[in-house]
């Protein structure tokens with residue numbers, strides 16, 4: 001491509017476009033039907049959360065972290081409490097750790113279900129989207145059962161949880177997993193091996209290893225490029241070192257390593273791995289334990305700063321917290337995984353056809369709430 | 374040429390595979406139906422059976438409600454709110470003459486605490502509220518809570534509270550802080566407390 005030039009054109013996709021997964025504007029320069037450059041413009045969802053956090057106490061930051069990545073609020077809470085506990089040197093008991101892991105993995109399943117379902121929708125398959133959302137709904141019901149909220153939980157607190165899991169939660173979770181496992185196979189069969197989806201995604205938008213690493217892309221997108229990097233394995237936080245699970249990497253099942261299909265398929269395998277983790281966590285969870293045991297009376301961390309990172313469904317989420325010894329953070333910075341995933345878009349999508357841009361964007365699984373914060 | 378036909382073949386096989394799965398769902402409608410005819414049918418809200426010490430768990434997110442008779446005006450909920458949507462103003466309970474000494478309060482809460490403050494304004498702006506539940510935990514009298522769930526006996530659930538006027542979503546719980554209102558409070562206090 002490149003020898004024959006068509007008409008040059010500048011095209012705006014978004015900000016109100018269903019395939020941009022939020023409020024994002026892409027300025028696309030096209031040469032005929034071939035994309036020559038993409039400039040993402042974001043900030044349409046900017047709500048000043050980092051600045052807000054400098055004005056509220058450490059407890060009050062948690063509802064704000066919920067609202068950054070609204071599709072995986074539990075993971076956002078988790079990252080924040082891990083950072084705060086490192087800063088304040090709090091150790092929480094085993095029951096809390098187990099509940100946190102169960103919640104985070106349920107959230108990972110919910111988030112990946114949405115991503116894979118919507119990816120099908122982006123490429124024209126409507127049924128799998130409804131099925132994915134139907135199963136996600138069951139997870140949200142479990143969360144509602146636990147903490148009353150379906151999307152924005154404010155469940156994990158610094159030093160514990162807002163409250164214990166309700167009686168019957170473990171049974172309902174196991175019941176859900178038994179129901180869910182065959183549904184994953186079904187989702188894979190109807191979507192992943194479908195010729196139409198394979199044609200639209202295999203060999204498209206290849207992200208080579210070195211590009212992914214140099215842009216700082218993390219999470220499933222990085223693993224799809226063939227890099228075995230998962231913080232749960234490589235830099236275990238909480239109690240992830242106690243569980244047996246595999247880290248799926250892209251192998252180029254239908255084409256090249258690191259293409260859209262790999263990014264999509266890695267997520268489906270990750271759903272299965274999360275199911276494994278939840279089963280192990282439920283089996284080894286202590287029956288007793290006060291979830292409020294290590295809750296500090298007043299959160300007043302010592303002077304200093306901390307950087308802690310956790311693996312959310314979208315990649316490495318880092319929290320940098322600067323404390324000046326008062327009950328209000330001096331500075332709170334989030335390192336957002338979706339931001340780096342969006343920044344690589346120009347690199348991997350230029351040179352492809354216009355209709356492939358949305359296929360590539362969908363496979364990156366960005367959430368604008370987290371990019372803009 | 375061979376590729377052309379093999380592509381067509383795989384396409385039809387995989388699409389047929391997909392169709393087969395969907396077809397199975399058509400005849401297995403028992404687990405498949407997800408649509409709920411909302412106003413007539415409602416999704417059963419999960420029972421929140423925590424198992425122990427039910428009262429202290431506010432595991433529901435819904436409309437906030439304040440039992441004004443129990444509020445002592447300690448401002449703890451106002452301070453806990455991350456978006457500052459609770460506005461409270463209080464006034465010291467007036468003296469009630471020299472002869473009765475320790476009745477500088479306007480009644481007693483259900484927990485037996487004396488209300489030393491008159492709450493003249495207690496507004497919650499439900500348009501701003503982010504349902505984080507942070508205000509309900511610190512309340513010493515457990516009088517601010519989300520309706521329904523474990524609190525159903527105090528207040529039934531009420532999650533359809535849309536209004537056509539935005540200002541109707543600012544809930545004013547306090548009785549107006551007029552002279553008459555204050556006198557009324559004092560009278561109530563006498564009958565309950567002291």
Ligand code: SF4
Pocket residue numbers: 437453454455456457458459497501502503504505506507508509
């Ligand atoms: S639920 Fe949260 S936002 Fe709403 S009034 Fe209570 S503390 Fe404020």
Ligand code: SF4
Pocket residue numbers: 439443444445446447448449450451461511512513514515516517
């Ligand atoms: S915390 Fe409870 S008692 Fe105190 S002002 Fe708020 S509602 Fe009233």
